[in-house]
Amino acid sequence: MSLYHETADILSAPSSTGGNLKTRLFGHKTTKPKQFKSPPPQIYALASETCKWSAVLKEVIDGSGLLHHERKLTPLLALLLVHDFLLSRKGIALPASHGLRAAVERHKARLTAELTRARLRRKAVSIEALRQLVTVEALGEVGLYPRWVRVNTFKTTLQDQLDTTFKDFTRVESVRDLIAGSTVVKSLYVDEHVPNLLALSPTFEITKTHAYASGAVILQDKASCFPAYLLDPQLEDGDVIDSCSAPGNKTTHVAAIVRSRVPEGEECKQKVYAFEKDLYRSRTLDKMVNLAGAQKITRMSLGRDFLKVDPDAPLYKNVGALLLDPSCSGSGIVGRDVMPTIHLPEQLGAAVKKPPPDRNRKRKREAGTADEDRQQILVDDDGQELVVSSEKEMKVRLEALSSFQLTLLLHAFAFPAARKVTYSTCSIHAEENEQVVMKALQSEVAVKRGWRVMKRDRQVRGMREWPVRGSLGASGGDEEIAEACIRSCKDDGRGVMGFFVAGFVRDAGPEVKEKGVALGNEKSGPKGAKGQGSSNGSSHLQNGPKTRITDSEDASSGTESDSSDTSNSDVESDWGGFAD
Numbered sequence: 001m002s003l004y005h006e007t008a009d010i011l012s013a014p015s016s017t018g019g020n021l022k023t024r025l026f027g028h029k030t031t032k033p034k035q036f037k038s039p040p041p042q043i044y045a046l047a048s049e050t051c052k053w054s055a056v057l058k059e060v061i062d063g064s065g066l067l068h069h070e071r072k073l074t075p076l077l078a079l080l081l082v083h084d085f086l087l088s089r090k091g092i093a094l095p096a097s098h099g100l101r102a103a104v105e106r107h108k109a110r111l112t113a114e115l116t117r118a119r120l121r122r123k124a125v126s127i128e129a130l131r132q133l134v135t136v137e138a139l140g141e142v143g144l145y146p147r148w149v150r151v152n153t154f155k156t157t158l159q160d161q162l163d164t165t166f167k168d169f170t171r172v173e174s175v176r177d178l179i180a181g182s183t184v185v186k187s188l189y190v191d192e193h194v195p196n197l198l199a200l201s202p203t204f205e206i207t208k209t210h211a212y213a214s215g216a217v218i219l220q221d222k223a224s225c226f227p228a229y230l231l232d233p234q235l236e237d238g239d240v241i242d243s244c245s246a247p248g249n250k251t252t253h254v255a256a257i258v259r260s261r262v263p264e265g266e267e268c269k270q271k272v273y274a275f276e277k278d279l280y281r282s283r284t285l286d287k288m289v290n291l292a293g294a295q296k297i298t299r300m301s302l303g304r305d306f307l308k309v310d311p312d313a314p315l316y317k318n319v320g321a322l323l324l325d326p327s328c329s330g331s332g333i334v335g336r337d338v339m340p341t342i343h344l345p346e347q348l349g350a351a352v353k354k355p356p357p358d359r360n361r362k363r364k365r366e367a368g369t370a371d372e373d374r375q376q377i378l379v380d381d382d383g384q385e386l387v388v389s390s391e392k393e394m395k396v397r398l399e400a401l402s403s404f405q406l407t408l409l410l411h412a413f414a415f416p417a418a419r420k421v422t423y424s425t426c427s428i429h430a431e432e433n434e435q436v437v438m439k440a441l442q443s444e445v446a447v448k449r450g451w452r453v454m455k456r457d458r459q460v461r462g463m464r465e466w467p468v469r470g471s472l473g474a475s476g477g478d479e480e481i482a483e484a485c486i487r488s489c490k491d492d493g494r495g496v497m498g499f500f501v502a503g504f505v506r507d508a509g510p511e512v513k514e515k516g517v518a519l520g521n522e523k524s525g526p527k528g529a530k531g532q533g534s535s536n537g538s539s540h541l542q543n544g545p546k547t548r549i550t551d552s553e554d555a556s557s558g559t560e561s562d563s564s565d566t567s568n569s570d571v572e573s574d575w576g577g578f579a580d
C-alpha cells in the first residue's frame with residue numbers, strides 16, 4: 001500500500017480508534033504499534049501537514065473540479081496528493097507513471113491557478129506568507145501562547161544562544177507583545193522571572209534547529225520551570241530527589257541548577273536521584289537525561305515506585321531537597337495533542353466519508369451551558385483522556401488523585417536529611433493543590449519533623465515576584481499560606497499553562513524529630529494545625545505584587561474551561577520531544 005493510502009487510512013479511522021495522531025501511528029504502552037510499509041514519521045508528517053493546509057487545499061480542489069474529473073480519487077487521497085504536488089519540495093512520492101500521480105499532475109494548470117486564488121483571497125503576498133498564515137491558523141488556542149524554551153546550561157549559556165540560534169531575533173518587551181505579534185516569526189522575550197528562559201513566537205519552528213536537536217534548548221512551559229527554580233538546591237542541600245520524573249523536564253532543570261552551583265572546573269559531588277514508576281515513560285526520561293547531558297549527576301531508577309523507596313536507606317542519607325511533581329488531573333494544560341481537523345473537498349455525486357469529528361470544536365461548544373460546563377476532561381500522564389460528566393464523578397476522581405498526591409508528599413517529608421520539598425501539579429483544582437498543602441502541613445510527619453510552608457518572602461526572587469498566588473479560601477483563610485502558594489492561570493495573558501507549586505522547609509536537626517516539637521515562634525502551619533515550624537529570622541526582602549486566585553476561580557468551582565481542548569505541555573507534551 002502506498003504512503004498515501006496508509007496515511008488516508010490513519011486519518012479516516014473512526015474516532016472510536018482513540019488516541020491522537022501520534023498514538024495511532026506510534027502506539028501506546030497498552031497498544032502495540034500498527035505495522036506500516038511506509039516509515040511512520042513520514043506518514044505523520046504528511047498527515048499533519050495536510051490537515052494543517054486542508055482548508056486551503058479544499059478550496060483548491062473544489063475550485064479545480066479535480067474530483068469531478070478524476071472519479072477514482074477519494075477526497076482524502078486528493079488532499080494528500082495535492083498537498084505534496086503543490087507544497088512539498090519533492091512533489092508526489094510516487095513514480096511518474098503511477099496512476100494516482102498522473103491523475104493529479106494532468107490538472108497542474110488549474111490546481112496552480114486555484115492555489116494562487118486561495119492565496120490572494122487571504123491577502124498573502126507569497127507562498128511563504130501563506131505558509132505563515134496557515135501555521136498560525138492551525139495552531140488555534142496554542143497560537144495564543146508563546147513557545148517557552150529553557151536554555152540548558154549543561155550544554156550552553158543564555159548569551160551563547162542569543163548570539164547564535166537567536167542572533168537575528170528581535171527582542172520584545174513583554175510576553176503580551178510577543179503574542180500580539182505572533183506572526184512575526186523571529187521575535188523573542190527573555191523571561192523576567194525564571195533564569196535562562198526564553199519565550200519565542202509560537203510560529204517559530206524551534207524543533208528544526210540544531211540547538212533543539214542537540215539538547216542545548218529544551219521546550220518547557222514557564223510554569224513547569226517553577227518547581228526546580230523554587231527548590232533552588234544549594235551545595236549545602238546535598239543530594240536531590242526528583243520523585244516522579246518522566247519525561248524529565250524538571251529532572252534536567254534541577255540537575256542543571258545543581259551543576260551550576262559548583263565552581264567552574266570542580267567536580268559536582270551532588271547527585272540527582274530520579275524515580276519513574278512507569279517503564280514505558282522511563283524510556284523517555286532516559287533519552288531526555290542523556291540528550292540534556294545530565295547523565296553524569298543523575299541516577300535514574302527506571303520503573304521504580306518512589307513510594308517503595310526507603311527514606312532511611314544509607315544511599316539517601318544526604319538527600320536535602322526533593323521535587324515532587326506527581327500525576328494529576330492535567331486540567332491546567334494548554335494545547336494537548338488531539339486529532340487535527342481535516343477540511344475535506346466535496347465529491348460530487350458520491351457519499352462523502354465524514355472526517356473524524358473535530359473534538360476541539362465539540363468541546364468548545366460543550367462549554368456553553370451550565371450542565372455542560374460541568375463536563376470536564378481529565379488527562380493522564382500519557383495523554384489518555386477521561387471524560388468526567390458529573391460533579392459527583394469529578395469529586396470522586398479528584399479525591400482519589402489528591403489522596404495519592406498527599407501520600408507521595410508525606411513520603412517525601414520522611415527523608416531524614418530533607419530540608420526542602422516542592423510540590424507541584426499542572427492542575428487548576430484546589431483539591432489537588434492548596435488542599436493537599438493544608439493536609440500535608442497538618443500531618444503527623446510534618447508536625448513531628450517541623451515541616452512548614454516556604455513563605456513568600458523566603459522564596460527565590462522570581463517566585464517571590466510572581467504575582468499569581470494561591471486561593472485564600474482553599475488555604476483555610478490563612479493569608480500566609482495562600483501567599484506562599486504559587487499559581488499560574490491559562491488565559492490571563494501571561495502566556496503560561498495552569499499550574500500550582502508550593503514549597504516546604506524545615507530547619508532540621510534530629511532534635512525536631514526526636515522531641516516531636518517544632519522550634520521557634522513563627523507561625524508556619526495552617527490555622528488550627530498543631531505543629532509550628534521554626535523561623536529562619538525575618539526577611540528584608542520585598543514581595544512582588546499579588547494576583548490572588550479567588551475562590552470563584554478555584555477549579556473546585558468548576559468554572560475554568562478544560563485544558564485538553566487543544567493542547568500540549570507540561571507533562572511530556574510541553575517538551576514536545578521524542579515521538580514515543
Ligand SMILES: C[S@@+](CC[C@H](N)C(=O)[O-])C[C@H]1O[C@@H](n2cnc3c(N)ncnc32)[C@H](O)[C@@H]1O
Nearest residue numbers: 244245247248249250277278305306325326327
Ligand atoms: C506529571 S508527570 C511528571 C512530569 C515530570 N516531572 C516533568 O516535568 O517532566 C508524573 C509522573 O510521575 C510518575 N509517577 C506516578 N506515581 C509515581 C510513583 N509512585 N513513583 C514514581 N513515579 C510515579 C508517572 O508515571 C508520571 O510519569
